[in-house]
Amino acid sequence: MNKRKITVAVTGLNNIDSPGPGIPVIRGLKESESLDVRIIGLSYETLEPGIYMHDLVDKVYQLPLPTAGSAVLKERLRYIVSQEKIDVLIPNFDAELHNFIKIQDELKVELNIATFLPSQTIFDERQKSELGKFGEKYGVKVPESHMINQVLEIRKLEETLDYPMVIKGRYYDAYIASTYEQASTYFYKVVAKWGYPVIVQEFVTGTEVNVTAIGDGEGTCIGAVPMRKLYITDKGKAWSGISLEDDELMEISRRVIENSKWRGGCELEFIKTKDDEYYLLEMNPRFPAWVYLANGCGQNHPEALVKMALGEEVQPFTDYQSGKMFIRYSYDQIVDISEFQQISTMGER
Amino acid sequence: MKPTYESPIITKLNAGMMNKFGSRTEYTPVKSIDNVAVADLMDEYGSPLFVISEKTIRQTYQKALKAFKMRYPKVQFAWSYKTNYLDAVCQVFHQEGSWAEVVSGFEYQKALRNGVPGNLIIFNGPDKSAEDLKMAVENRSLIHIDHFDELYMLIEIMEEMENTKARVAIRVNMDTGVYPQWDRFGFNYDNGQAWNAIVKIIAQEKLQLEGLHCHIGTYMLTANAYAVAARKMCELALSYANTTGERVKYLDMGGGFCSSNTLKGSYLQGADIIPTFDDYAKAITSTILQFGFRPDELPLLILETGRALIDEAGYLLGTVLATKRLADGRRATVLDTGVNIMFTSFWYNHRISPAQDFSQHAEETALFGPLCMNIDSLRESVILPIMKKGDRIVVHEVGAYNMTQWMQFITLRPNIVMIDTKGDVHLIRKQETVNTIVDCEVVPEHLAKHNL
Amino acid sequence: MKIRKNIAISENGFIFNPMTGDSFSVNETGAFILQKLKDDESEETILQNLMDEYDLDTYTAERDLNDFLSMLKGHQLTTNE
Numbered sequence: 001m002n003k004r005k006i007t008v009a010v011t012g013l014n015n016i017d018s019p020g021p022g023i024p025v026i027r028g029l030k031e032s033e034s035l036d037v038r039i040i041g042l043s044y045e046t047l048e049p050g051i052y053m054h055d056l057v058d059k060v061y062q063l064p065l066p067t068a069g070s071a072v073l074k075e076r077l078r079y080i081v082s083q084e085k086i087d088v089l090i091p092n093f094d095a096e097l098h099n100f101i102k103i104q105d106e107l108k109v110e111l112n113i114a115t116f117l118p119s120q121t122i123f124d125e126r127q128k129s130e131l132g133k134f135g136e137k138y139g140v141k142v143p144e145s146h147m148i149n150q151v152l153e154i155r156k157l158e159e160t161l162d163y164p165m166v167i168k169g170r171y172y173d174a175y176i177a178s179t180y181e182q183a184s185t186y187f188y189k190v191v192a193k194w195g196y197p198v199i200v201q202e203f204v205t206g207t208e209v210n211v212t213a214i215g216d217g218e219g220t221c222i223g224a225v226p227m228r229k230l231y232i233t234d235k236g237k238a239w240s241g242i243s244l245e246d247d248e249l250m251e252i253s254r255r256v257i258e259n260s261k262w263r264g265g266c267e268l269e270f271i272k273t274k275d276d277e278y279y280l281l282e283m284n285p286r287f288p289a290w291v292y293l294a295n296g297c298g299q300n301h302p303e304a305l306v307k308m309a310l311g312e313e314v315q316p317f318t319d320y321q322s323g324k325m326f327i328r329y330s331y332d333q334i335v336d337i338s339e340f341q342q343i344s345t346m347g348e349r
Numbered sequence: 350m351k352p353t354y355e356s357p358i359i360t361k362l363n364a365g366m367m368n369k370f371g372s373r374t375e376y377t378p379v380k381s382i383d384n385v386a387v388a389d390l391m392d393e394y395g396s397p398l399f400v401i402s403e404k405t406i407r408q409t410y411q412k413a414l415k416a417f418k419m420r421y422p423k424v425q426f427a428w429s430y431k432t433n434y435l436d437a438v439c440q441v442f443h444q445e446g447s448w449a450e451v452v453s454g455f456e457y458q459k460a461l462r463n464g465v466p467g468n469l470i471i472f473n474g475p476d477k478s479a480e481d482l483k484m485a486v487e488n489r490s491l492i493h494i495d496h497f498d499e500l501y502m503l504i505e506i507m508e509e510m511e512n513t514k515a516r517v518a519i520r521v522n523m524d525t526g527v528y529p530q531w532d533r534f535g536f537n538y539d540n541g542q543a544w545n546a547i548v549k550i551i552a553q554e555k556l557q558l559e560g561l562h563c564h565i566g567t568y569m570l571t572a573n574a575y576a577v578a579a580r581k582m583c584e585l586a587l588s589y590a591n592t593t594g595e596r597v598k599y600l601d602m603g604g605g606f607c608s609s610n611t612l613k614g615s616y617l618q619g620a621d622i623i624p625t626f627d628d629y630a631k632a633i634t635s636t637i638l639q640f641g642f643r644p645d646e647l648p649l650l651i652l653e654t655g656r657a658l659i660d661e662a663g664y665l666l667g668t669v670l671a672t673k674r675l676a677d678g679r680r681a682t683v684l685d686t687g688v689n690i691m692f693t694s695f696w697y698n699h700r701i702s703p704a705q706d707f708s709q710h711a712e713e714t715a716l717f718g719p720l721c722m723n724i725d726s727l728r729e730s731v732i733l734p735i736m737k738k739g740d741r742i743v744v745h746e747v748g749a750y751n752m753t754q755w756m757q758f759i760t761l762r763p764n765i766v767m768i769d770t771k772g773d774v775h776l777i778r779k780q781e782t783v784n785t786i787v788d789c790e791v792v793p794e795h796l797a798k799h800n801l
Numbered sequence: 802m803k804i805r806k807n808i809a810i811s812e813n814g815f816i817f818n819p820m821t822g823d824s825f826s827v828n829e830t831g832a833f834i835l836q837k838l839k840d841d842e843s844e845e846t847i848l849q850n851l852m853d854e855y856d857l858d859t860y861t862a863e864r865d866l867n868d869f870l871s872m873l874k875g876h877q878l879t880t881n882e
Binding site: 353354355362708735 | 816823826829830833834856857861865868869871873876
C-alpha cells in the first residue's frame with residue numbers, strides 16, 4: 001500500500017527514567033500502516049534523549065518554556081512552520097497543555113497546524129481539586145475529597161473520614177497521614193509548596209490499575225487499554241506492566257470518555273478495591289508514557305489521534321490483546337559534542 | 350562603518366537550564382507608545398517617567414462595557430478612585446460615563462472637585478467619619494455601610510438631620526469558594542449577619558436601602574466565583590422584596606477583575622490564565638438574568654472594577670543606572686525605577702522591555718531599583734538582552750495602584766504624562782521638588798539653628 | 802591572562818572545555834576577545850583592538866573587558882602562566 005506522507009510535531013522527548021510520552025507516541029506513529037510520518041521533535045531542554053534519536057526524530061526545534069506564555073510559543077511555531085509544514089502537533093507535557101489548548105484554534109487558522117485537544121472547560125473539570133464534581137457529573141466513583149483552607153478543618157473531617165487520609169496539594173504531591181499530627185504537618189508542607197486550598201481525600205486501598213484511552217470529542221471512546229504496573233521505579237513510575245482483561249474497568253473508562261466527550265488521549269488512574277469497586281484517582285489529560293503498550297496490544301492510539309486531527313473519521317477499536325507486557329530499559333546513546341553544540345547555540349538540529 | 354558594539358558575555362550551558370530556544374531572546378524593543386517615541390518623552394520629561402495612554406483607557410473601558418451591555422440591559426461602571434485618582438485619569442472615565450467610587454473623605458473630595466454629582470458617588474470602605482457621612486447624606490451619595498458601628502453612627506447622625514433620607518446599601522461578604530475569603534469587609538451573608546443589617550435598616554425611617562454591594566476579592570482567577578456571589582446577592586434582594594414589598598434598585602458587584610500582569614510565583618503567564626471581561630460578564634449577568642426577576646424589575650448592575658481598566662494603559666519609563674557583578678557571578682542591573690514608585694513589583698513580575706535595539710544575546714540578571722535599601726529589588730532573576738548604563742527600559746502595565754500607593758521615600762516622585770487620543774503629550778502631574786515635601790514640615794524655633 | 806590551550810572555540814560562539822566537560826556560549830564581542838586571547842595578545846592590545854573594531858570609549862571598553870576576563874577566570878577557562 002502506498003503510505004501517505006505527513007509531518008507530525010511531538011513534544012515530550014525526555015525519554016529518561018521517568019519518561020515523557022513523546023518517544024512512545026513517535027514509535028506508534030512510525031509503525032502506522034497507512035501513514036508515512038516525518039517527525040519534528042519539539043524540545044525544551046538540550047539533553048532530552050529524543051533530540052539525538054535520529055531514527056525516530058527527523059528534525060528538532062527548541063520551544064520556549066511554558067512560563068514564557070502562549071504568545072511567545074505561537075511566535076516560535078510561526079518560525080518553525082516558515083521552515084517546514086506541520087500537519088499535526090501532539091503536545092505531551094502537562095505543564096504545556098494549558099498554552100496549547102488556549103491557542104489551538106489560532107494554530108489551525110493562522111499556522112495550519114492541526115491539534116486534537118480537549119476544550120479548556122473539560123480540561124479544567126478534571127483538575128485534581130474538582131475531582132469530586134467530575135465524578136458526580138460523569139458517573140464514576142471517586143474517593144471522597146474535601147478542600148480545606150484551615151488545618152482545624154481536618155478535625156471536623158474526622159467525623160466522616162477515617163485515618164489514614166490523603167493530604168494532597170492542589171497540583172502535585174500527596175501524603176498519607178495516619179494521625180491528626182501527621183495530617184497537620186502535611187497540611188503545612190503542602191500549603192508551603194502549592195498554596196491553598198489543600199485537598200483531604202479518603203484513602204482507598206486496593207490495586208492500582210491504569211487505562212490509556214482516546215476519545216473523539218463527540219462522545220465516542222475510540223480506544224482504551226487497561227494495564228497494571230508490575231514493577232515501579234523508586235519514583236513510582238512503571239518500569240514494567242501488563243495489559244489486563246477487565247470488562248467492568250473498560251465499561252467505566254468508556255463511560256468517562258463518552259460522558260465527558262473527551263477529545264484526544266488521556267490516562268485514567270483507578271484503584272480497584274477488594275470488593276471489586278473502582279475509584280478514579282486522577283485523569284491525566286494526555287497519553288501516558290506507556291501508551292506504546294496499547295500499540296503492542298493492537299490499538300495504535302497515536303495514529304488514531306493524528307487521523308482524527310486531520311478530520312478523518314476513525315472507527316473505534318473493538319479488541320485488544322491482554323497479557324502483553326512492556327518492560328522498559330535504558331540505553332546509552334553516544335553523541336558527539338557538535339550535536340549538543342548545534343542544539344545549544346542554534347535552538348534546532 | 351564599525352559594527353554595533355555590545356558588551357561581551359559568556360554563559361555557561363547548564364543541562365536542564367537551557368534558556369528559551371538557543372540564545373535567541375523573546376523580547377522585542379518598545380521604542381514608542383501610541384506612536385510617541387520613548388526617547389523623546391524621556392528627553393523632555395526626564396527619567397523615570399510614568400506615561401498613560403488615554404487611547405488604551407478608552408478602548409479598555411469600551412471593551413468592558415460592551416461585554417456587560419451585550420448581555421444585560423442596565424449596566425453602570427463606577428471608577429475606583431483608589432486604583433488611580435489622578436484627576437486627568439478620573440476625568441477620562443467620567444467622560445466615558447463612569448460614576449465615582451471612593452473609600453475615604455479625601456477621595457470623596459476629589460470626586461466632588463472633578464465635578465461628579467454627589468448622587469453619582471459611591472462611598473465605600475470601613476473609614477467614614479461623622480463629617481464624611483453628613484456630607485454624603487447631604488449630597489445624596491450612595492453610602493455603602495461596612496459594619497454595625499457605622500450603621501449606628503449613621504442612625505445617630507440622621508436623628509439630627511431634618512427632612513432628609515440617607516441612601517444606603519450594605520457591603521456583603523460571603524463564601525464564593527475562593528481563598529482567601531474577604532470576610533473583613535462588610536456583613537457576612539452565610540451566617541445571617543447581612544440579613545440582620547438589612548432588617549435594622551428596614552426599621553429606620555430615615556434610611557433608604559437602595560442597593561446591595563459586594564467585592565469578593567482581588568485578582569480573581571475564576572469567573573465562577575462571581576456567579577456564586579451574584580446568586581447570593583439575588584437571594585438577599587429577593588428576601589428584601591418579600592419582606593418589604595420594595596425592590597432594591599441596584600446590585601453592585603464590586604471589582605477584582607484581573608489585569609494581564611503575571612503574579613509572582615505563577616507558573617503560567619498572566620495573559621494566558623486570566624478570565625476575559627466576557628467571562629466575568631457571562632458569570633454575573635447569566636446568574637442575575639436566570640434568577641427570576643421580572644424583566645422590568647431587573648436591578649441596575651454596578652461594577653467597580655479598577656485594575657483591569659487602567660493597568661494596561663500605564664507605562665513606566667526608566668534608565669539603567671549601572672550594571673555590576675554580584676558575588677556569585679550573576680549580573681545585576683540597577684534601574685532608576687524602584688519599588689518606591691513601583692509598588693506592584695512586590696506582587697507582580699512586571700514585563701520589562703528595552704527601549705532600543707539589541708542583539709539576539711541575552712543574559713540572566715537581577716533587577717534592582719535605585720534606593721539604598723535592600724527591599725528595592727524588582728526581579729531576582731530575569732533574562733534580558735544585554736544592557737549598559739544609560740540604556741532605557743519600558744515597564745508595562747503599571748497603571749493600577751502605582752500612582753496611588755507609591756511612596757515618597759528617599760527620593761521624589763517623577764512626572765506623569767498622558768498621551769491623548771491624537772498623540773499629543775500632556776503633563777498631568779508634575780515631578781515633586783524639595784519644596785513639595787518641606788512645605789508641609791514645621792521646625793520648632795529651638796531647632797532652627799546649629800553651629801556645625 | 803591566557804586562555805587554556807585546549808579550549809575549543811567554534812564559529813558560532815560555542816566554547817567547550819574538555820578538561821571539565823563544561824560548555825559555554827559567547828556573543829560576538831566575547832568571541833572577538835577570546836580569539837585575541839588565543840592569539841596570545843596582551844590585555845592592553847586587546848583593549849586597543851576592541852576600540853579599533855567598535856565605536857567605543859576607553860572607559861566602557863576597559864570596564865567590559867575586565868568584567869569579561871573575570872568571568873573567564875571564574876569559569877576556569879584561563880591560566881596565569
